[in-house]
Amino acid sequence: MTASAEGIAPEAGRRVDGETRRIVYNDSITRWFVGASVIWGIVGMLVGVLAALQLAFWQANLPPYLTYGRIRPLHTNAVIFAFVGNMVFAGIYYSTQRLVKARLPSDLLARIHFWGWQLIIVAAAVTLPLGFTQGKEYAELEWPIDIAIAVVWVVFAIQFFWTLARRAEKHLYVAIWFYIATIVTVAVLHIVNSLSIPVFGLKSYSIYGGAKDALVQWWYGHNAVAFFLTTPVLGIMYYFLPKAADRPVYSYRLSVIHFWSLIFVYIWAGPHHLLNTALPDWAQTLGMVFSVMLWAPSWGGMLNGLLTLKGAWGKVRTDPVLKFFAAGVTFYGMATFEGPLLSIKSVNGLAHYTDWIIGHVHSGTLGWNGFMAAGMFYWLVPRLFGREQLWSKKLADAHFWIGTFGILLYVVSMWVSGITQGLMWRATDAQGALEYPNFVETLNAIRPMYWMRLIGGSMYLVGMLMMAFNLARTALAGKAVDGETTVVVERVEATEPPWAEILFGTPVILVTVVAVLAATMAVVNNEASLFLATIVVVAAILGTIAVHLAYDRTRPKWHRMLEGRALFFTAFTVIAVLAGGVAELVPSLLVTPTDAMSAEAKPYRALELEGRDLYVREGCYLCHSQMIRPFTFETKRYGDPSTLAESVYDHPFQWGSKRTGPDLAREGGKYPNIWHYRHMVDPRSVSPGSNMPPFPYLLTDKVDLGRTQDKMRAMRSVGVPYEARDIEAGRHDAEVQGAEIAKNLRDDGAGQVDPQSEIVALVAYLQRLGKHPEPENPAAHVASLAK
Amino acid sequence: MEVVILQVFVSLMLVVGSVLLFAFTCRQRDFDHADRLALLPLEKDKKE
Known part of the structure; x- marks a missing residue:
């Protein structure tokens, strides 16, 4: 390749002489x-x-x-x-x-x-x-x-x-x-x-x-x-x-x-x-x-x-x-x-x-x-x-x-x-x-x-x-x-790039004005919005026609100038890309979910939180959603449609994207503990025809309750309203809930079950889905036990 | 705001914008520039 610099836009500056450069890629x-x-x-x-x-x-x-x-x-x-x-x-x-x-x-x-x-x-x-x-x-x-x-x-x-x-x-x-x-x-x-x-x-x-x-x-x-x-x-x-x-x-x-x-x-x-x-x-x-x-x-x-x-x-x-x-x-x-x-x-x-x-x-x-x-x-x-x-x-x-x-x-x-x-x-x-x-x-x-x-x-x-x-x-x-090539790199006497022309170019001004009007429209009431909407359309049309009429063929092309300046081009790309992200994410992230702050939403108890981590670890969300859509055929199968409040303390959310198995948003209380126990050990024993893998190791592997309080603290730092006494009582509460579930499983014929086994924590979590915590306040529960 | 109004508004804006931009770019007539850039990938290495 030779003479690669042919055609460098005249706006870039004045060409003087060139040097031949060999490039080995x-x-x-x-x-x-x-x-x-x-x-x-x-x-x-x-x-x-x-x-x-x-x-x-x-x-x-x-x-x-x-x-x-x-x-x-x-x-x-x-x-x-x-x-x-x-x-x-x-x-x-x-x-x-x-x-x-x-x-x-x-x-x-x-x-x-x-x-x-x-x-x-x-x-x-x-x-x-x-x-x-x-x-x-x-x-x-x-x-x-x-x-x-x-x-x-x-x-x-x-x-x-x-x-x-x-x-x-x-x-x-x-x-x-x-x-x-x-x-x-x-x-x-x-x-x-x-x-x-x-x-x-x-x-x-x-x-x-x-x-x-x-x-x-x-x-x-x-x-x-x-x-x-x-x-x-x-x-x-x-x-x-x-x-x-x-x-x-x-x-x-x-x-x-x-x-x-x-x-x-x-x-x-x-x-x-x-x-x-x-x-x-x-x-x-x-x-x-x-x-x-x-x-x-x-x-x-x-x-x-x-x-x-x-x-x-x-x-x-x-x-x-x-x-x-x-x-x-x-x-x-x-x-x-x-x-x-x-x-x-x-x-x-x-x-x-x-x-x-x-x-x-x-x-x-x-x-x-x-x-x-x-x-x-x-x-x-x-x-x-x-x-x-x-x-x-x-x-x-x-x-x-x-x-x-x-x-x-x-x-x-x-x-x-x-x-x-x-x-x-x-x-x-x-x-x-x-x-x-x-x-x-x-x-x-x-x-x-x-x-x-x-x-x-x-x-x-x-x-x-x-x-x-x-x-x-x-x-x-x-x-x-x-590969290699030879190029003639023409030295160009640098002229100051026409930044002012780019920044205050008519297309930029036009887009800015329209964007400002559109943003104003979004924040005022409906009647005014309709009025402003008309102004935005008219401004956009008139502005573009004005730009078009005022176009001067002797001046450098706006987009051509942009193509020659990588940094500036990147900045414009970022703006174009971020526009959607900012418009969608910022309002959602700033809003305080008032309905979620109601009595409906309660953080998970310590053992439920551990169970939830196991649910995430095993990738259950890849086959089970936790989001009931407002369709009759869904509510008949799974229960009431899911609400925002129900998952507000889920970090990360578990709505899922695929149902190889059924939705679990209201799984809690649907089956007894022993059903879940058997389902995990051998899914086909309670659900013939299922293609779910068995998880026998959940019976022998134990939950490390020594880390539960750290997890609760981390959850609190991302906005889950655990109180200090909840965290302090976390381990004890997990042991109490684990013992209750293990006893219930034993009574129903599961044999000896370790209260700290992973299966117990997972059952605790599954039984919580779509239900209020029981009891509502773990710390109060511990206090009542002390009495 | 009523969603349908918003959708119609956004759609109209895009249609109008597209037509005007099309007219604008046609008037620019800097096809020579685009033609040169389009040939860039066809340049061969020395040994090719």
Whole structure:
């Protein structure tokens, strides 16, 4: 490449002369991340296949460490952060160096980034099966690992922005914008959602509780999909797809619109994970509306990707790289069509808590992420090892077809399973009674689909193994080479950037005025709001027309100036991204839940708190929700709809997102203690046909009551109203409650039961769900015993 | 505020905004710039 500086915008300053610079890229780091991604991808998907097997065949659970509740987080963390994470780092490092014509500035930082990230993955692989978890989906890792993630992410950010600072290409290609959005947003999401109070080494409580935690968690969870699984991969699409097709992106201008609309709209959509729950209606509606709006930018991006192949479709038939890219982008389109559909409240009423959501997620992850990764690896590895082509094109083709059929089998089986179960849950007879009152009936109906899913997932895994073999043979047949280029860097006499023009540019002023008016509208009463709404619309229209008329072609282009200034561009990206987060989260976090302060809400007793920790440790929330939606078919099955007050002291919240088993929000008192005891030891003894794993070790493992008071203190620090005397009496109260439950179990034929065994604590918690504590004040209880 | 009013308002704002922005960007006519940027990924390494 020569004369890269051609076309530097005139507003940047006056060109004088130039120097020729040879750049050797750091491609070692790309090779490492590619290798790590392939290895962890296979591990993560192998764990996924095991989890699928466990759901179809409960005997595949290997308690205590390899039960479904413990390995499901291992699967999700491995495929998201290890497989896709390493793939994204590889793609970002490779493409960024070439797009900005600069080598990564620090090999040391690159090594710290790589090894730090792999250590984090290993830490996750060890701690999750051991039961160390924060109990928040995709954010399960405990606080020391969370801190490590933040540190490594900062190292990545320093490396990335330092590279931009040294760039020889002034203007930032659209892929770089997507990377910038990824880096800043993931940092914000991770830090805000992970805020917790450590109790000891690997135990902490989220600072948020109940609905607040739900909102923050799904703001994070949804945007982990958006900014970890989507935006960086879109950046990769915008670089590698044109590269592989050897033609420029279909419409660069569409990519500009795609970027800004996507990052602005995506961040608002989190509450669609909480539709029809106790979350305030306004937040649900916002989530739904913005989710539906996401159709437009998502499909804009998809069409831009597919249309890039215009004129190159012939190549798709013969080139496995383009096959993977074309299918990957198509799956992106399908998943982003289905997502907004599922976010419509009425559709969500049927689909939520069912396997339909699992099918939706996997069409995105296996189809979009997995296939884009495969396409990128097949394109990259020959080049990274100085080879003309892959070791075997035919094997890559075979991978494509086995992977595609695997995805289809997986997704279709989950659609059938989800819709079947959703309809069975709501089926009523002529008298209005539930047609399938026993939850297990609905589970048995979908069991064949679980086997089909297992076959589909296994086929996909076989494809991954084929890819690993093919890539390894390609690498072994070649020799590692680092790409290099020569650029003419033109020295430009710096002129003061027109900051005033940017800051006080008409678009900025217009947006500010409209935003201020809209904010005013939000805080005044209805009549005034309607009036102001009209003013806002009129101001927006007139302002835009005025800007349009006053447009001066001789002056530098506003967006072009922005593209040349990475720091400023990043600031604008942060503003666009944070707008939704702040608007949704701040009101919720500031509100004091007055209804929750009523007599209805009481903190858990000490033993119940211990039982709750066990419930979180075993990942029960992954199969059991604690949120009864206000539907007749739900209230008939589970009881009154859940209220905000009921979960206000739940740190973390346990509303759940999937019902492989029934909802437990009002489980307390439904069955005697002995039922729960037997259910834990052998679920099928009391619930024939259940696929729940057995938990026999709960009978022998003991609760460490020496730490109970520390836990209560930590809970108090996050807002749970334990009084000093409650905490002081905590251990004693736990012993008293444990003794009562153990005696009751003995009386009902369980034999000798240790009052401090984990099963007793878990029973205490389950019997508390949906009930008031009994007695209401533990300290008073202790006092009465003393008398 | 009534949710339907809010939704209609937000939708109208977006539609109007989109149309105006489209007109605005068409008038800018800096396609040459976009064309050059779009070619960046196609540049090859020296050894490719």
